Amino acid sequence: MASNGTSDTDKPSPSRPRRRAPRACQFCRLRKLKCDNVIPHCTNCGIYGKECIYVELPKKARPSSAKIARLEEENQRLRAQWQLGLHELQSQDANEESQARSAPPSVNHSVVGANNSSISAVEIREDSVGANQQQQETYSAPPSRQLVPPSDSVSYYGRTSALFEDGGPHQDSRSTNISNAGQVSERTQLILMGEATRQRQMETINYSAGRLDFDGVDPELGMHLLSLHWNRQHHSSLITYRPAFMRDMACDGPYFSKLLLNAIYFGASKFSTRLEIRSNRRAAGQQFRQRVRELLGGALDRSKITTIQALLIMTSSLFALGDERSAAWLYAGTAFRMIIDLGLHIDDLSLSASRKLSEEDYEIRRRVFWGAFVVDKIQSLYQGRPMSLQEADTRVPMIFQDNFEELEIWHPQAFPGTQNYPGSPTYSVSTFTELCKLSVIMNDILNKVYAEKTTKRAPERLAEDLKSLHADLERWETALPHHLRFENIGKSGIVPPPHVLSLQAMHKVLLILLHRPFVSEGHLHSTSPSIPTNSFVICAMAATKIVQLLRIYDRTFSIQQAPYLMSYATYVSATIHVRIASQRGPGSDAHASLATCLSVFARNEETNWAVQRARIVILNLMERMNVLVSEATDPDESSQGPSDATQTGHGGSFQPPHEQHDAKLLERWHAENTGVGQYNQIAGDLDMEAIIQSFIHEQQYTMSKIDANVPHSGHQPFPSSAPTQSSASTAIMQPSFEIPYSGIPAWNEMDSANLTVQDMLFGFNGEALDGLW
Ligand SMILES: [Zn+2]
Ligand SMILES: [Zn+2]
Incomplete structure (x- = not known):
């Protein structure tokens, strides 16, 4: 934590003496700042807005090692007494010995600072001003962990550590700080x-x-x-x-x-x-x-x-x-x-x-x-x-x-073409809090659906996990504060800042991340035949919402400088739209969505070079599934602000928005988001068997590659440049269910020329394309 400035990582600048002035003011001493000793207010106290107080400290001699040894011995003895039940031991004696034990002798600031700091401590449970380290362990530290402040920082040691004082008197005091830690004050x-x-x-x-x-x-x-x-x-x-x-x-x-x-x-x-x-x-x-x-x-x-x-x-x-x-x-x-x-x-x-x-x-x-x-x-x-x-x-x-x-x-900075954006509350704390909650669910999804050992799990258990994880994602959505909700984006006429759109995109990505494996594994691993269909419809709805978010993002802020997450969401969404488009006529919504995705890739790759790979994967997939979408983008527009390129191929249902905050536009956008009938529309005429097969083909290719452990001659995507571990690493890119091989067309029965890149969600790192540019 507080440290001696930054001298050990940064080169000392000549204007700053390395050593603290001999008589730093009280506040500088506490915060370990270099006091310039200006009277009546030192500069640091001015910056922090503190009262500047200089006090003469009694010079303390550095204790000899004999004294330290004596104090340690005394410490042991007192601890033994303590365990015998002398809980009333007061801080006076312990104070002295504990300091010698836990802090280098020269450090005395915790006592000095404690009485004077105006940056006071949070929610102090006990009357513990000046309390010593041993008391803290006694009343607050849970048994599994121990935080030991050495001189000026804090280090963590768990139960197995030699530094963890096992059998200490802190064993039965687990609960106290847990309840306090969660409080808003x-x-x-x-x-x-x-x-x-x-x-x-x-x-x-x-x-x-x-x-x-x-x-x-x-x-x-x-x-x-x-x-x-x-x-x-x-x-x-x-x-x-x-x-x-x-x-x-x-x-x-x-x-x-x-x-x-x-x-x-x-x-x-x-x-x-x-x-x-x-x-x-x-x-x-x-x-x-x-x-x-x-x-x-x-x-x-x-x-x-x-x-x-x-x-x-x-x-x-x-x-x-x-x-x-x-x-x-x-x-x-x-x-x-x-x-x-x-x-x-x-x-x-x-x-x-x-x-x-x-x-x-x-x-x-x-x-x-x-x-x-x-x-x-x-x-x-x-x-x-x-x-x-x-x-x-x-x-x-x-x-x-x-x-x-x-x-x-x-107000946006460095987002081209946002001069008309009226400004919005930042919502940074609530967005971050919700992102953290989403990350906890993601932690669960990765563990339960994508971990290596998932292979060993029974389909019934996986189906249960699917249900409970989906419920978590739904609960998250339901509990969102009003200003972060998907259906409220743009409702009041103001689009919230881009990070709110990213948050929503992340939620939809997780829905697809959770459900897609249950489609791609198809009936082979589901206890119920309805699972792949339901899961695909959820993927499709999420993918559609991602495209809606992309369009409003682009219209309002321009996708050109969006963070990588938005491109990843684009990719995840496109892997679903390709499958739908392959079963629909040209000009369908799925085609329009794909056009939007391709346009996002093209325009975002300057900021996020890694996006190039996403584009290639999707283009390959489209070619293999005979989906044609014109990848029309107008390069001139990117420098002039939000582009209309993303509306290419949308069949005219969007008018190019010349006025960004056109109320009608937002109204229509909002109407599209109500989601009524989306389910039926998506599920209606899809050939689920073909969709499931389209995923399995991809996996079959991966597995055959791994099984053979040598690249197939004539079909090796990257003969010289791909590192050998790339085939091994694809093994964990797919959800690790076991895949039976019977009844599935061999990978080489398909158009293998385009099977160069895998269509995976987890492990999308672009490694396999390293040699291409
Ligand atoms: Zn000072
Ligand atoms: Zn001061």
């Missing part, structure tokens, strides 16, 4: 909102005063990239916390690091329209990527929140590039390790008792944890690999108490 909300408001104002003041550390980047450019970051990236996943980052950027505090700053620069670069940042988007911000590499070396020795944040931002940015999937995976993995090292996966309020963590610390820890949780699921989905943060191992309430950005009016 109005007081905390006010404190955090107040600080957020103040720091928003301070940003300008600190900027004008030249206090912000831009790591050598021109301040004006630096601010441009930061504001892009706050405007875009932040809203779907609240990994970075603006008030603390911007404040600590001015005083080299613990929530700022140059590593994080450069990760933000890099992530924001591809959205910038400035030519000094990018000549093409693909190489955007390479200088920042290089700087991240430099700084990362030194940051790997110790876990820090800012490092976790930097790694998570890099993960999303790198993945979207398409050829940096390994880097994305490794960065994310390191972030998850650090999260567990710091105990972010266990929200243990006992630390508030010693004032180790403030309300703000908890807010940030929760945001970082849940942000990482979402990244974990999404990376796992895209890359087809096991998850790292299993929900069962974690306990962090989904409570975010700084609501400053929830109702702040959001």
Whole structure:
């Protein structure tokens, strides 16, 4: 947590002395900031808005090792007594010895700070100001885990660790902090909102005063990239916390690091329209990527929140590039390790008792944890690999108490052609909360439907899982707050910000992710013949809604700079529309939907290079299934704002919207979303057998490839460039049900020339196409 500035990861700047001034003010001492000793107010107290107090501390001699040994002995003895039932032991004696045990001798700030900090602790359960570590373990730490604050950070050790003090007096006190951890506190909300408001104002003041550390980047450019970051990236996943980052950027505090700053620069670069940042988007911000590499070396020795944040931002940015999937995976993995090292996966309020963590610390820890949780699921989905943060191992309430950005009016930045967008409340906190809930369901879907061992499960069990997971997704939808609901999008005449559309798209993606395997396995693995049909209809409805979301996204914000998730949703939706279109005449809704999907690929690939693969898969699938759709896009339109290209082939049911917020348009869009009759329309005349077969052919091809373990001669898609492990990795890309082979046409009976790429949802990482460009 709080650390000695950023000196170990960042090169010390000459203007900042490495050593703290001998008599830092009380607040700087507590927060471990470098005090400039200005009288009457030091600069840091000005930035934080604190009263600046200088006190003379009695000089404490460093205890000798003999003294430490003596205290340890005494500690053992007292513990023994304690276990014998001396529960009334008061803090006075224990205080001294516990400090010697758990903290380096030079650190005395927890006592000093506790009495004076105005960043007070959350929901203190006991009268525990100045409470010592041992008391916390006694009354609050559950038996399975232990958080040990060493000097100035927090580390996590579970029951099997040698550092976990087994048999300690904390055994039967499990419940206390669990109930407290889940509470929303109005007081905390006010404190955090107040600080957020103040720091928003301070940003300008600190900027004008030249206090912000831009790591050598021109301040004006630096601010441009930061504001892009706050405007875009932040809203779907609240990994970075603006008030603390911007404040600590001015005083080299613990929530700022140059590593994080450069990760933000890099992530924001591809959205910038400035030519000094990018000549093409693909190489955007390479200088920042290089700087991240430099700084990362030194940051790997110790876990820090800012490092976790930097790694998570890099993960999303790198993945979207398409050829940096390994880097994305490794960065994310390191972030998850650090999260567990710091105990972010266990929200243990006992630390508030010693004032180790403030309300703000908890807010940030929760945001970082849940942000990482979402990244974990999404990376796992895209890359087809096991998850790292299993929900069962974690306990962090989904409570975010700084609501400053929830109702702040959001205006798009770097979305071309959005001049007429009237602005909307940001809804960032509620969107993020719902995204976290969705990720928990996704965790379940990946475990129950896509894990390797799913092979062993009986069809009846799988059918039960399908039912309960579908119910989870339905419950999620029903419980959504009014402003996030699908049917309310655009209803009031205002389209909510893009991250709300992404959230809805994610929900539809999960519906397809859950149901598609039950179609693709067909009657072979279902206990009831109605399951494949029902599942396909649900997939079709979800796919249709995704296309509706894409169209309104494009019309309002332009799909050109949409995040990767929207492209993934496009892909998932297209895999369903192809199947429907293959059974309908040209000009059907399914054809129109496919045209929209293809147009999205073409226009989004500049921002998300990885999208190229999606397009190729769908084009191959279309060719194989004899579906013809003109892939008409007008390249000129992309620079002029929301394009009408997505309406190509829609049979005229959409008029090109010249006025983006045309009320009639929204009305019609809304009417289309009522969903009445959709079910019958979709299910009516479909040949389910053919649809099921269309999935099985794909799998048969995959399986034959794996079985043979050598590429089929003459049909090997990528003779020289595909890595050998690519065939093995496709094994986990399909849901791992066992597939019987009898009665299924052999893969080579089909038009094998186009069977180059698999039509999978889980594990869509583009690896197999690496050699193509
Ligand atoms: Zn100070
Ligand atoms: Zn001060």
